[in-house]
Amino acid sequence: MANIEKRGKNSWRLNIDAGFDAEGRRLWHRKTVRIDDADILKSKKKIEAYLQGEFVAFRQQIESGQIVKPDRTTFEDFIGVWKANYADQKLGEYTRRHYLQMINAHLLPAFGHLEMRKIQTMHIVAFMTKLRDPEERKTKPSKKSSEDQTTKKALAANSQLNIYKALKSIMDAATKWKVIEKNPMEGAEKPAPDKAEKKALRTKKRSYTPKEADQLVVALGSETTPWRLYFLGLLIGGFRRGELLAVEWPQVDFERGGLHIEKQISLDENGRPIEAQLKTESSEGFVPMPKWYMRELSEFRKEWIREKWKLGNQWLGGDREYIFHGEFGKMMYATNPTMHWRRFLDKHPELPRIRLHDLRHTAAMLLREDGVDLKTIQERLRHSELATTANLYTHESEKISRDAADRLERFDPKKIARK
Secondary structure: OOOEEOOOOEEEEEEEEEOOOOOOOOOEEEEEOOOHHHHHOHHHHHHHHHHHHHHHHHHHHHHHOOOOOOOEEEEHHHHHHHHHHHHHHHHHHHHHHHHHHHHHHHHHHHHOOOOHHOOOOOHHHHHHHHHHHHOEEEEEOOOOOOOOEEOOOOHHHHHHHHHHHHHHHHHHHHHOOOOOOOOOOOOEEEEEOHHHHHHHHHHHHOOOOOHHHHHHHHHHHHHHHHHHHHHEEEEEEEOOOHHOOOOOOOHOOOOEEEEEOOOOOEOOOOEEEEEOOOOHHHHHHEEEEHHHHHHHHHHHHEEEEEHHHHHHHHHHOOOOOOOOHHHHHHHOOOOOHHHHHHHHHHHOOOOOOOOOOOHHHHHHHHHHHHOOEEEEEEEHHHHOHHHHHHHHHHOOOOOHHHHHHOOOOOHHHHHHOOO
């Protein structure tokens, strides 16, 4: 079944039968054709010939697979398909869990009811604009006022970017699998921080200075041995939190003096701790550690073995030998170190507040300020590209900036004049 129907003064719609959907509803391939050529419009025969040519070309596109068979799959329906055939297969546990949170909180309320084929670039552009500049919304009255308060709070650029990435992953899959003909993400710009956010990011403290690192080492002396060695490991080894949690005693190489990083502890989509693959292939590797740290680990191992034997049947770790474990040898939640770090900083107000991950930044900065080259830092942090190390972990250093300025003292006009 096919036909051409008049729609407007100079427009027609081509309709070609596309069969039925799963519920027995008829589907159509449709295309609107507009004729603006005055010469063609003068003759009914020319109009019919032109439309027939467009009709034949449209049918050939359909038969060649260039045009996807339309269906009424909604965005919400497609999420299950995307999860089973892409997210569960290609994404790491943490990333998948994070994407699903973004989908449930932001994407489903905005697009869930829409048919996939009807989501246009402009819908996505308007959605991303609303994330940056949300409409005013009423909140509960404050203590100072009995009237409703209106607030306007935009999501941070990084949160906007994560939502954008989740949506792009879904639409890329839909396009690849020919669920939709054209990817509506084309033309939707990736979110970026505005000037105010960029300035805030530049001024935000992301690492400790050598003096502050010394203060941290002293403050950690009041912690239990496991927590002290864990935080020291992050500080001097530059590990990600889950990487160090996943290290078991067999991965500790006392002969070579370092740790083998082979996996990480993460969270599955239900928030349960699991062993997961490392962030990237290059993340796997051997990380040499200072001799004093290896000596302390050796002493701690004796304490660890005594604790295990003392627990006896209460030991819940089985044959697993996580150095830093939860209660009774169990795998520790990846979020526990972050919570403990915050409590630690609460007890030590003399230390600047930085994120736990910023100890990894600190490891890079301490090496950089001590004159270690970027290539060596890259290898120690196990980045796949040198640019990642340079851009993310070796931001502006006051000491290095001062050293650079001091090198230019020789151009002092007075000194040159005395030569």
